[in-house]
Structures are given as structure tokens and as C-alpha cells.
Amino acid sequence: MVEKKMSDKINKSIFSEASIFLLAIVLAFVLPVFVMATGAIVKNYTFGGTFEIDEDTQQNVINISVNNTYIYNNITQVNITLPSGFTFIDAATNGTSSINTAQFQNTTTVLSWENLTEGLVANGSGINWTFFYFNVSAVNPGIYNLNITTLNGSAISNSTNLSIIVNDTTAPEVLDSNFTLVSGGNYSGTITLNVTIGNPGATTDPGRVAVSPIEVVTFNVTNLTRDTMFNMTATNDTLLYWNASLDTTALADGNYNISVVVNDSAMRSNTTAYLGNITIDNTAPSAVTVTSSSTTKTSLTLSVATTEATSGVNDCRTDRSGATITGTGAASQTLTETGLSCGTTYTYLVTCYDFAGNSKTSSETSFTTTTCGGGADYSGSGGGSPTTWTNTYAYDDKELSQGSVEKELGVKQRVKLKVSGSKHYVGVKEVKETTVKVEVTSTPQEATLSVGDSRKFDVDTDGTYDLLITLKGIANGKADLTMESISEAVTEDAQQTEQEKEAAAKKEAGEDVDEGGMPTVGIVILIILILAAIGGGIAVKSRK
Numbered sequence: 001m002v003e004k005k006m007s008d009k010i011n012k013s014i015f016s017e018a019s020i021f022l023l024a025i026v027l028a029f030v031l032p033v034f035v036m037a038t039g040a041i042v043k044n045y046t047f048g049g050t051f052e053i054d055e056d057t058q059q060n061v062i063n064i065s066v067n068n069t070y071i072y073n074n075i076t077q078v079n080i081t082l083p084s085g086f087t088f089i090d091a092a093t094n095g096t097s098s099i100n101t102a103q104f105q106n107t108t109t110v111l112s113w114e115n116l117t118e119g120l121v122a123n124g125s126g127i128n129w130t131f132f133y134f135n136v137s138a139v140n141p142g143i144y145n146l147n148i149t150t151l152n153g154s155a156i157s158n159s160t161n162l163s164i165i166v167n168d169t170t171a172p173e174v175l176d177s178n179f180t181l182v183s184g185g186n187y188s189g190t191i192t193l194n195v196t197i198g199n200p201g202a203t204t205d206p207g208r209v210a211v212s213p214i215e216v217v218t219f220n221v222t223n224l225t226r227d228t229m230f231n232m233t234a235t236n237d238t239l240l241y242w243n244a245s246l247d248t249t250a251l252a253d254g255n256y257n258i259s260v261v262v263n264d265s266a267m268r269s270n271t272t273a274y275l276g277n278i279t280i281d282n283t284a285p286s287a288v289t290v291t292s293s294s295t296t297k298t299s300l301t302l303s304v305a306t307t308e309a310t311s312g313v314n315d316c317r318t319d320r321s322g323a324t325i326t327g328t329g330a331a332s333q334t335l336t337e338t339g340l341s342c343g344t345t346y347t348y349l350v351t352c353y354d355f356a357g358n359s360k361t362s363s364e365t366s367f368t369t370t371t372c373g374g375g376a377d378y379s380g381s382g383g384g385s386p387t388t389w390t391n392t393y394a395y396d397d398k399e400l401s402q403g404s405v406e407k408e409l410g411v412k413q414r415v416k417l418k419v420s421g422s423k424h425y426v427g428v429k430e431v432k433e434t435t436v437k438v439e440v441t442s443t444p445q446e447a448t449l450s451v452g453d454s455r456k457f458d459v460d461t462d463g464t465y466d467l468l469i470t471l472k473g474i475a476n477g478k479a480d481l482t483m484e485s486i487s488e489a490v491t492e493d494a495q496q497t498e499q500e501k502e503a504a505a506k507k508e509a510g511e512d513v514d515e516g517g518m519p520t521v522g523i524v525i526l527i528i529l530i531l532a533a534i535g536g537g538i539a540v541k542s543r544k
Helices: 002-036 209-210 492-509 520-543
Strands: 040-043 051-056 060-068 077-083 086-088 094-095 103-106 110-114 130-138 142-151 156-168 190-196 216-223 230-235 241-247 254-264 274-280 287-297 300-305 313-318 325-326 332-337 347-348 351-353 359-361 364-369 393-398 405-409 413-419 422-431 437-443 443-451 454-457 466-477 478-489
Touching: 040 156, 051 060, 051 405, 060 077, 060 274, 077 130, 094 287, 142 241, 190 216, 216 241, 287 364, 313 325, 313 332, 347 393, 347 520, 364 520, 393 405, 405 413, 413 478, 437 466, 437 478, 437 492, 443 454, 443 466, 443 492, 454 492
Parallel strands: 051 156, 393 413
Antiparallel strands: 040 060, 060 130, 077 110, 077 142, 086 130, 094 130, 103 110, 142 156, 190 241, 216 230, 216 254, 254 274, 287 300, 300 332, 313 351, 325 332, 347 364, 351 359, 364 393, 405 478, 413 422, 422 437, 437 443, 454 466, 466 478
16 A cells, blocks of 8 residues: 555656656747837827828928847848828938848838848847838828838738827918808898808818817908998808898898808918908889880880889889780880780789899789770770770779778770779869869769769769769869769769760860750740641642
């Protein structure tokens, strides 16, 4: 039993010594591998941290420092890959502090130093750093990575990224073309000032904004003497678009300039965007008048007149689709409509616009084509001579019963009224010193009125007087007429009164009047004829 225990101790001792020997052999071969694989240390030679250069400059020297932590091999090759947008300036602007000769070569994106025989960075160099430098330029600001790869004599590689910041040195981009408004434009009401900062179509944009973001965008509104009227801070709806609202009614009509001031976070400013001589106009054109120029059986030619003090008259438009207006931009324009019916009245509304979009509409005005029988335009009355109506003034937007109408009318001028739901016309055919001849249609009627006289009319022949016309006075060849709505029964007494008034007014006007009697001579002649007829009859009877 003692021998067996002793034997076990000897076996364990032999096994332990063998294990230690085997472990020593493994460590002798494996440990150097782990040490070799630790690689190289790469950093910014100058600052030890991130590189920083300016955009669009040619003298940006980048200096890379390499320390070899390989135990058994020298670093034989150093490769540097440039980021997109970087350009290696010149083969003469590169070098290394390696004690051994370095062979340099490059493509557009990769710079390479190599010495396969002696190496570039000695193995286990500790604190002895070897640097590699080169000159580059960069187009766009931003944060980029340089990739540095080292290889040793055993082809073991080590790869490291170093950050490089490209500084934004350019003021924010804003151009006149970035405005939604235009120089010389005409505007009214509340307008939105929009401006684009940078180029929204560029794929690298807004790279610049990412480095130096836009801080403040201001719209400066001045008059033509450069006095500031408003300073408005814009809001940023989306990345590139800035806007503000301008209530132009707070400005007097006239001409102004608008400029844009853009500041980024680096306090770089751009004031190149500018709108010159824009017109603010919030006043509509003056009253629009429509008058007759000429008429035929099938056409009307009318003159449209208005004025506009600030932005000017742009064009005029009518509510009749068949009519055309020519003379765009002029203060006086011509309305023409053809293919009409003879002896027919047509009504027009004309709206004129200025260049800022303000508008003014005429009153409803009617004109009549030439009568179908030829000659002058005919009003449609049953008696008297035909009349060419030069102007028709519309007052038929409401019933006459809602309020009387007073209007001064010259010869061949008339008004349109609404009586009991229908349209009727009152026109002046003749003006004398103390009397006026008027015509009422649709049921044609004429009457002569003395100053201060009133006359009743049954406009729809329903046995009721509907319209009362009073001649208040005559001045400058015009009759001052008042038209009122009435409702009175047409009786024999009332008719007699109207006839007597008519006869008196016609006498005053110097017209012949049939008073309903016969002259004395006529009566005598009539008696003689009757007696002769009786005598002749008696003589014939006697002969029989």
C-alpha cells in the first residue's frame, strides 16, 4: 500500500512537470503572435486629435503620425485613402520623416508610402513616431474620415480612421432668383415673402448648413429713399425655405425696395438678394363709365373709361360673353359686340382691373341696336319719331317701391326701372325751355310735362297707375325727373285730369292741341250741307 501511494506521487510529479514544460513551449510560440498583432498607433501629428481645414483652399497640409507596436516586424507600407470631395494637390507636396527611403505613389483617392526591404517605421518603436504629410483641398464643408492602413513585413495590416473637419468659409447663398416676388412687380393685400437659402437642387446641399446653420433671415422693406419701413424676421418652414407675411395695407400706395439679410452661426452675412422698385397698390381704379360710340342693326361699339393712379389699368372685362374689349393697358378702351338683333336692348357690366389685381365695376348700362326698319335706333315706343338712346342708366337692382329715383337726363338718355317685378324705361325725347317730352316703355306712352308737373302711367295696362313722373326742373339742357311707384285705379275722372294736364303742357310747348270742339265756320257749313240735302229730297218727292 505504501509503495502504491509513493508511485502515485511520483506519477503526479512527472505529469505536473510535463504540463509546465508544455505550457512553456506554447507561450514561447503563441505570445509573440499576440504581441505582433497589436499593430500600429496612428494620430494627428500636430494636435493629436481631429484635423481641421478650410474649404476651397489649396494649402491644407495633413500630417499623420505612426507608431509601430509590432515586436518582430517593421511597418513597410502606409496607405491613406482620401474621402470623396478631397483632392491631392501635388506629388511634390508630400513626404515622411522615415529614416529609410520611401517610395511614394498615388491614385486620385489613395496615397501610398512603401519600403519593403528596410521598412518605414521600426518595430517596437515605442515613443518614436514617424510622420507622413501631404497637401489636399476640399470642396464642401462637413465632417469626413481619413482611412490610414499600415502593413508590416508579415503582411499584417492595421486600419484606423481619423476625423477631418472642413470649415465653412462661404457666406450663406441667397440670390435674387431665390425670391418668389420679382423686381418691378405690382402687389396688394397681404403678400408672402419667400426666399430660398442655398440651392435646393444640389445633392451636397445643405452640407454647408450642417456645419454653419442659418441663424437669422430678415426682410428689410424700404422706400425709394432707403428709409426703413419694416424689418421682419423670417421663419424657417423647411430646411431651405424662409418666409414672412407683409400686410401691404400698412404702407401707402407707391414704390418700395425689399432686401434680404442672411446670417449663419459663424456670423457670416449675405445681403445680395434684393427686390427693386416693387409697386404697392391697394386702391381700385376710379369709376368705370360705359358710353355709346356707334350702333348698327347687328352691333354695338361702346367706350369704356376709367383711370388708375398707381399701378395703371391692366384690362377691362364684360359680363357678356359675346363682347370683346380691346385696348389693354389703356385708360380708355373699346367694347364691341356683333351678331346682335336689330332694335334690341342689351345690358352690360364692365369690370376694370389694375396691375395689382384691384378692380372696379361699372353700373349696369343698356344700349339698343338700330331699329329693324332702318335709320336710327328705335326705343320701342308706339308713337312719335324713333329715338337713338345714347345712354341707359340702370336702377333696376331693386323695386321702385323701395325708394324713388331722381335723375337728370338729357335728350336721348333714359333710366331702367323695376316696377312690379318687370323692367321698364323712362326716357327723354325732347327738352325745351319750360317743357319736356318723356317716353315710357314697355307699353309705349308719351307725355309732355311742364316744370313742376306730375304725370301718372299704367305701365302694364292692368287698369292701375303704377308710375308717377315729376319734372322738378330744367337746367343745362337736362330734365330733373323724379320717378315714384304708385298704385291708383285708372278712372274716367283720372284720365280726364291727365288729358287736361297734357293739353296744357303741349300748349306751353307751342304744339297744336285738339280740344275736342269744332270752329263756328265749320258748324255753319255743316248746317248748310244738311239743309241742302233735305231740300233736294223734298224736290224729288214732289215730281213723283
